[in-house]
Amino acid sequence: MSPDRLIYMANQIGKFFQSQGHDKAVPGIAEHIRKFWDPRMRSAILAHLDQGGAGLDANVRDAITTLKQT
Amino acid sequence: MSLIQEIDFGTPPAKSENLVTLTIDGQSVTVPEGTSIMRAAMEAGTQIPKLCATDMVDAFGSCRLCLVEIEGRAGTPASCTTPVAPGLVIHTQSERLKKLRKGVMELYISDHPLDCLTCAANGDCELQDMAGAVGLRDVRYGYQGENHVFAEAHGKANAAWMPKDESNPYFTYDPAKCIVCSRCVRACEEVQGTFALTISGRGFDSRVSPGMSESFLGSECVSCGACVQACPTATLTEKSVIEIGQPEHSVVTTCAYCGVGCAFKAEMRGEEVVRMVPYKDGKANRGHSCVKGRFAWGYTTHKERILKPMIRESVSEPWREVSWDEAFAFAAAKFRAIQGKYGRDAVGGITSSRCTNEETYLVQKLVRAGFGNNNVDTCARVCHSPTGYGLATTFGTSAGTQDFDSVEHTDVVLVIGANPTDAHPVFGSRMKKRLREGAKLIVIDPRRIDLVQSPHIKAQHHLALMPGTNVAVLTAMAHVIVTKGLVDEAFVRERCDWSEFEDWAAFVSLPKNSPEATAIYTGVDPTELRAAARLYATGGNAAIYYGLGVTEHSQGSTTVIAIANLAMATGNIGRPGVGVNPLRGQNNVQGSCDMGSFPHELPGYRHIAGDAVRESFEAMWNVKLNKEPGLRIPNMFDAAIEGSFKGLYVQGEDILQSDPNTTHTVAALSAMECVIVHDLFLNETANYAHVFLPGSTFLEKDGTFTNAERRIQRVRKVMSPRNGLADWEVTIGLAKAMGIEMNYTHPSEIMDEIAALTPTFAGVSYAKLDELGSAQWPCNEKAPEGTPVMHIGGFVRGKGKFVVTEYVATDERTGPRFPLLLTTGRILSQYNVGAQTRRTDNIVWHEEDRLEIHPHDAEQRGIRDGDWVRLASRAGETTLRALITERVAPGVVYTTFHHPDTQANVITTDYSDWATNCPEYKVTAVQVSPSNGPSEWQKSYEEQARRSRRIAPVVEAAE
Ligand code: SF4
Ligand code: SF4
Ligand code: SF4
């Protein structure tokens, strides 16, 4: 799916967790995406990360990286 | 079956816990202190004659028919206004009383027409009944004297006579038959709270009059019907009764419009509905109703209703009527072909928040078990999905915490982003009643909703914030509560996670969250906000009621969390009178969410990835389920445009009209190869559909709805489905054509399956609902009769969870091109996209959607009231007529979205809630300018719609 839209959505999730600090935010974001995004959305954002992940906020990038490992 | 006759006790119940014993007609009776003698007698089984008393309103004591004798007291007091006292000895019948009553009736009848045989109330008239009860045999006074009955007297026009008022589309007012008992006036004041009626004049000249001698339609009257119900004579009568006659049997059922879930008696003649009368035992409505449920059911028999299944290969072709079997086979073949070509995940379904629990359950079952994916969502996505997320995160359940009765114990009502008097009218009336009794009111809303100032009600604080700043305002309130030491620390320590609370308290205390710092972008006066926060925290039982003005934002879920934080911090959770109460839009939003309509959750809000839960469904359904979450509605649209989503089954929703950014929705629907619309009418979505499966109305099927207070109530069939099949049977037909067995012969069997699989529903069955009338979930072994108030003694999730709520401004910003903020809402007489209400006489109250604009903004643009204006946003533009009003603040414009030609959603954008993708309907940056007619889009849309709605004439088979 269009990465722009997904990047936007992922960053939006990131902003909610922002004030909880990096250590809580990263698992928070990852869990949210894992729980609510359908597989094609997750693979699209992972593919985007593989291509450099332009536009992803720092915590979000870290969160998606952890998604990859599971 | 017979007509259900509810007992009229004459006066409302007394609330006292002290009991009083007295003797009535030789029988000992014990009743609560404060009970009237009339009610006590009725409880003992003795009906004292009465005319001006009825138990929906307080006694007035004007007719003098209900006189009794009390031993040791002089005179003959009125039993409706005289309270019981210990040891009283009362006689309800004596020679003296008989004579007095006959005299009273004689006077009444001497000024009343004697056309009983042809009167619409014949068979349902208390005046007739009382004449019979007191044994009235002749009337000594003729009509020669002054009267209200005849248009002419002694060859001259009779000044006391008034013609019938037939202006209201649903009931008439015939002053000639009025006995001036004032029941209607009191009903309008006490029950509805509108104060539309008065008694003008005195003595013989006194008349019931709407407003300042206006017609009913021209007055403040909102057509709730309470006065009609209260009227003991034919003076106020439903037009349907006048036309059809008195009903012969009745069936108790539930309104299919809004989330209040009013219980009604459908009063019938055969299969024809004569009228819908609110049911006194309905625990949501307690005998009250609004214009929609009471009167607007005519769409059931509207000529535009589609009764035959239809199919077509492409949307440029006209529709072709076919048999049910052919339609099912066609749809099934298409869906299987799509899955074969594009993969299992290329199809999905949308469940309807208007259909029954059983029906939504079946659709999600069809998707999960039949399609083999979890691409199921519901229109609740676009309204209350943030409620589910926010309350589950903080409290542990995706639902409101109270029952509606709770408001009777509330001292401070906080209404945010909701307009109960328009969108949840019956609950609005109950809330207003409590406010008139003295409860305080805080309103947080960009617009001056009616509640802010209405008869005998004035909000203590109205925080008119800029749309999109809810989180900032609520966090600022929390700032005041924490920094001023107003936290209920004992409650928080006992019930909530203390360290999470500390993090939260530190966050809200930051100077950037103070009312003064946030005022710059919220536009709310800091002093006012501080006072409101203090009132909420210290004013006694405080309850929050909220609606779509909270959820339909990019920070919708955050706002719900902020609300929950406030309630926890002040200890306003876990007892009657307090709590967090989402006011749900459609009748079964709660139910459709409960029934597993979200792509990541099985019924009962349990994630699909949980093995134990999923396996229980697999065992019952005998199929392997996919454990990955599916697509949500906006994701489906994105996937359709991208090409990986090709088939959609839409049950009872008009997604094209109700979802944001219409152009995007049109593109998504056009990209699909098979869209199945299952609905009553050829709605807007059907313009892009290939299969149309006719739906049935709530009058034509059995099932249950779950209202905003988690109350599960029966919907009962009163007539055969005009389209041939109830909606649950349609889904079964489609499933079977796809090779999925669903063997149910009655919706009760579906409920039994739900109960077997869902712990919070374990105790629910049709037998239980018939016995109790209704039940609020959780209803199981621990709470066999259901749970009116949740989180008593502790939260469902264990410890209440405080979550930090950082304000993030929406990306939808005003700028030079789009300097105004548009927010949307609804009005009383119309319902949602209006598919039903537009097809009833309710149209007299709302012929079109208007754009509300502040006089200042209008003047700057050279716009006069009633002018056509062009409304444009980054997403698109439309035209509608302006309404100049100070209800909206400068910089804000407002419209409803009940009419398809308004196309308000052409304007709204695809920004959405960060957690749930609930669209941001409530904030769109727009520009308004004068215009001289419909936009290009409206014209081309109109043309497409016209073409797409064609139905091919049926070709007679050749000989
Ligand atoms: S219909 Fe309702 S609002 Fe209208 S006059 Fe009667 S009670 Fe009042
Ligand atoms: S209209 Fe009906 S309820 Fe009202 S005063 Fe007349 S008789 Fe009584
Ligand atoms: S629309 Fe709502 S308030 Fe009105 S009768 Fe129906 S359930 Fe009650």
Ligand code: FES
């Ligand atoms: S019923 Fe008591 S005075 Fe009318």
